[in-house]
Amino acid sequence: MRVPTAMIVGMMMFLIPGTMSAFTSQRTNVILPPPVVPITEPGLLIVDSAKSDYMPVVDSIVEFIAKEDDTMMPLLVRLAFHALSTFNPHIIPLGGSNGGCARAKPELSLADNKGLDVATKKLESVKSKHPFITYADLYQLAGNVAIEYMGGPNIIWRPGRVDYADGDLSTKCVDDPERLPLKRINDDTSPHAVDTRNYFFEFFARLGISGETDPEGYLKMVALMGAHTVGGMHKDVSGNEGNWTLNNYRFNFEYYVNMINGPWGPDTANTWNNPNPEHDLQYFGGPEPKFTALPIDMV
Numbered sequence: 001m002r003v004p005t006a007m008i009v010g011m012m013m014f015l016i017p018g019t020m021s022a023f024t025s026q027r028t029n030v031i032l033p034p035p036v037v038p039i040t041e042p043g044l045l046i047v048d049s050a051k052s053d054y055m056p057v058v059d060s061i062v063e064f065i066a067k068e069d070d071t072m073m074p075l076l077v078r079l080a081f082h083a084l085s086t087f088n089p090h091i092i093p094l095g096g097s098n099g100g101c102a103r104a105k106p107e108l109s110l111a112d113n114k115g116l117d118v119a120t121k122k123l124e125s126v127k128s129k130h131p132f133i134t135y136a137d138l139y140q141l142a143g144n145v146a147i148e149y150m151g152g153p154n155i156i157w158r159p160g161r162v163d164y165a166d167g168d169l170s171t172k173c174v175d176d177p178e179r180l181p182l183k184r185i186n187d188d189t190s191p192h193a194v195d196t197r198n199y200f201f202e203f204f205a206r207l208g209i210s211g212e213t214d215p216e217g218y219l220k221m222v223a224l225m226g227a228h229t230v231g232g233m234h235k236d237v238s239g240n241e242g243n244w245t246l247n248n249y250r251f252n253f254e255y256y257v258n259m260i261n262g263p264w265g266p267d268t269a270n271t272w273n274n275p276n277p278e279h280d281l282q283y284f285g286g287p288e289p290k291f292t293a294l295p296i297d298m299v
Helices: 005-015 048-067 072-084 116-122 124-129 135-149 166-172 196-206 217-229 254-261
Strands: 283-285 291-293
Touching: 048 072, 048 124, 048 135, 072 116, 072 135, 072 217, 116 124, 116 135, 124 135, 196 217, 217 254, 254 291
Parallel strands: none
Antiparallel strands: 283 291
């Protein structure tokens, strides 16, 4: 089991050679897309054998998103990725999206999953309409639909993930916070210093993505980091505040534009001003209003 190939391929569609060059001019020349236009006919590419069963679920997810605040869309993407990112083929429990572990403790209560309960609770309205779908499938499907809703590519989706019984969650699900995509700090002055660069590559290698064994491995990593083009950081959730992009409910190239053009500099690092410095360091750049980034983005 690895990060779903379809999710990677879908996000790589935004990185096809030649298309990025049009967006790497000076930031002031970048024209951003218009606000989100809700999709009325979902184009999600569900495998034919499952289409008749799952397209009604897609319709319900679209209706659900349309009724929610805009912040729900990136939250669904975060839920999908955090649910699968615990996977480790060398450790029991294996983790990953199979099992539907993200719906409850111990996994849902991990510190870096803070806030995801908002999405899992509200998705119960979709689950109640379509009780046949597993939580494991629902969370991945909802993330894919949210990407499309925000203007992203159509992503091929396949069902088949199972849910563990409620009584098995404590033994079959992950309770190790290190299995989640954590923010890291590469700063020798910090008592919490770790090598962000090494962590970045070790994290993706655990998920089956490696630049050393796969010619497109690095491109896949960059594609997945592009999810930061939507959503933002919230002080009450992560300890940080700000957005990676100015149009953070539109799935586009802006994250890459900002990372390339900045401007970033040594004076853009935020001061360490709270008792949890590992949740404090971030960088600011660009014209007003400023966008921001974390150490992991700087790898």
